[in-house]
Amino acid sequence: MKKVTRVGVVGVGHMGRYHLGVYADMYRIELGGISDIDKNTCHRLARKYKTRGYIDYRRLLDKLDAVSIAVPTEMHYKVARDFLEAGVHVLVEKPMTDSLPQARELFRLAKEKKLVLHVGHVERFNGAVQELRKIVREPMFIESRRMGPFPNRNVEDGVILDVMIHDLDIILGLVNSSVMEIQAVGAKVFSHREDLASVQLIFENGCLASLTASRSTQHKERTLAITQKDSYIFLDYTDQDIRIHRDASSHHTISKQELKYRQESTIERIFVHKDNPLKLEIKNFLNCALNSTVKSVSVKDELYSIQVALEIIDRMKNIDSFPSS
Numbered sequence: 001m002k003k004v005t006r007v008g009v010v011g012v013g014h015m016g017r018y019h020l021g022v023y024a025d026m027y028r029i030e031l032g033g034i035s036d037i038d039k040n041t042c043h044r045l046a047r048k049y050k051t052r053g054y055i056d057y058r059r060l061l062d063k064l065d066a067v068s069i070a071v072p073t074e075m076h077y078k079v080a081r082d083f084l085e086a087g088v089h090v091l092v093e094k095p096m097t098d099s100l101p102q103a104r105e106l107f108r109l110a111k112e113k114k115l116v117l118h119v120g121h122v123e124r125f126n127g128a129v130q131e132l133r134k135i136v137r138e139p140m141f142i143e144s145r146r147m148g149p150f151p152n153r154n155v156e157d158g159v160i161l162d163v164m165i166h167d168l169d170i171i172l173g174l175v176n177s178s179v180m181e182i183q184a185v186g187a188k189v190f191s192h193r194e195d196l197a198s199v200q201l202i203f204e205n206g207c208l209a210s211l212t213a214s215r216s217t218q219h220k221e222r223t224l225a226i227t228q229k230d231s232y233i234f235l236d237y238t239d240q241d242i243r244i245h246r247d248a249s250s251h252h253t254i255s256k257q258e259l260k261y262r263q264e265s266t267i268e269r270i271f272v273h274k275d276n277p278l279k280l281e282i283k284n285f286l287n288c289a290l291n292s293t294v295k296s297v298s299v300k301d302e303l304y305s306i307q308v309a310l311e312i313i314d315r316m317k318n319i320d321s322f323p324s325s
Contacts, residue, residue, distance in 0.1 A: 006032035007286075008064045010057045010079055012045050013038075014153040015093055015120075016070035022282050023068075024049050029286070032064045061086040066116075066289050068282070069093060072156050077102040084109045084117065089289040091282065093120040094169075095161040096306060103306050107299045116289040118281075119302055123166045124173075125280040127272040128240045132224075132233070135244065135270070136174050141227040142209040144171065146237075148220040150190045155215075158193030159186070160313050164213035168312075169305045170224065177205035179308055184315040189216040199312055242270040 005028065009020045012034050023031055031049055035057035036042040046053030054060060057079060060067070066089040069079050077097045080090050084106065096119045097103045110117035123129055144167035155162060172179075181202040186194035195216045201209040222237035232245040246266045 006030050006064050007066045007068070008033045008035070008051075008060050009068045009070065010035045010060065010083075011069060011071035011093075012036045012041060013070065014151075016068065017045070018278055019068040019070060019091075019282065020045065020049060022276070022279050026282075026286075033060045035060055058082065061088070064088050066286060067091070068120075070120075073098055073161065074156065077106065080106050080117070081109065084113055084115055087113060087115065089116040089285070091118045091120060091285045094122075095119075095157065095165055095309065096302065098157070098161060098310070100303065100307055100310060103303055107303070111299075116285065118285045118288070118297055120281065121166065121169045121305075122277045122281050123170060123237060125277040125284070126237055126240055127274050127277075128235050128237065128242050128270075129170060131242055131270050131272055132170075132226075132235055133174070135233060135242070136226055137228065139175060139207050139226050139228055142171055142174070142207065143225045144209070144211045145221050145223050147212065147214040147217040147222075149218055150195070150215050155191055158191075158313065158316075159195050159197050159213045159215050160199075160309055160316075163215060164197060164199065164211055164312075165305065165309050167211050167213070167224065168309055171201070171209050171211070172305055172308065173301065174226070175203050175205070175207050175209070177203040177207060179311075180204045182308070182311055182315055184312045186316045194313075194316055197312075197316070201308075240272050240274045242272060244268040244270065 007023050007029055008031065009016050009023065012020055013036070020034060023029055031051040033052040033054060034042060034046055035054045037055060039055055042053040042055060061082060067083050069076060069090060069092040071079055073095055076092050077099065080092045083090050096106070107117060146163050146167055179201050183200040184197065186197040189195040195214065197213045199211040224235040224237070226233040230246060234243050234245070235241070244267070246268065
């Protein structure tokens with residue numbers, strides 16, 4: 001693979017600006033240019049980061065070795081394909097596409113061109129998630145909750161592709177089994193797509209997973225809880241914190257005045273090395289592009305995450321009881 005020295009960002013809105021800031025702080029990396037259809041934003045950020053700004057992303061095709069793509073999902077396939085065909089390594093924000101055949105085609109093209117193609121599942125690089133992979137062995141039940149208020153940014157995707165896909169990606173990576181059954185309900189609240197979703201996954205090995213995602217809740221919560229035979233593992237994404245509960249017991253006492261409950265357990269707090277997950281993600285992307293011996297992503301796993309997400313959305317299309325926003 002060719003040496004990566006020139007990087008760029010296509011789409012410098014909400015997420016793209018974070019990519020831009022990370023690249024700007026990296027040693028021996030040159031910002032070859034940025035692109036955005038918002039002329040004022042594009043030129044302002046180009047001046048700030050002392051690089052070139054283009055309205056038409058195609059003017060960057062021959063100027064970059066690697067690129068982050070953070071445009072609306074419906075444009076991911078076309079933009080990523082153009083850069084791959086031009087011989088540029090690609091990091092495309094999640095969701096990769098809203099079409100499984102398009103996702104397969106992009107990975108096929110990357111393999112043909114011997115290029116790195118990564119998807120921006122930033123939670124994989126959360127320090128707590130890195131530690132979690134060392135702890136989870138045979139999960140019986142997994143519960144994820146990713147909730148918060150409606151975002152102050154442009155939202156084209158429903159809550160499944162916009163929010164829940166993070167947890168799907170993590171859970172599918174932890175459970176060494178295929179999904180056997182999907183149950184899903186949801187509701188529109190503030191947009192024309194689902195803003196609330198409750199999903200249950202049943203895996204072939206018997207593990208159950210319950211996922212709740214909301215962008216209409218006036219309290220922010222990002223948690224993952226895992227039940228194993230000998231432990232209960234609780235992860236807080238926001239604080240990058242993991243606690244393991246073992247040897248639990250519960251008791252109750254009844255008196256004339258009241259009923260009291262008492263629960264006890266041994267709690268082990270796992271040390272987590274905390275760093276900026278996006279910075280780690282981008283470093284990993286560039287490391288894979290620079291060094292062909294570094295293990296890249298599993299194409300099979302990437303495609304399966306998209307497949308399950310799209311199957312969940314398909315279940316919701318058949319629901320007639322969405323309240324109007």
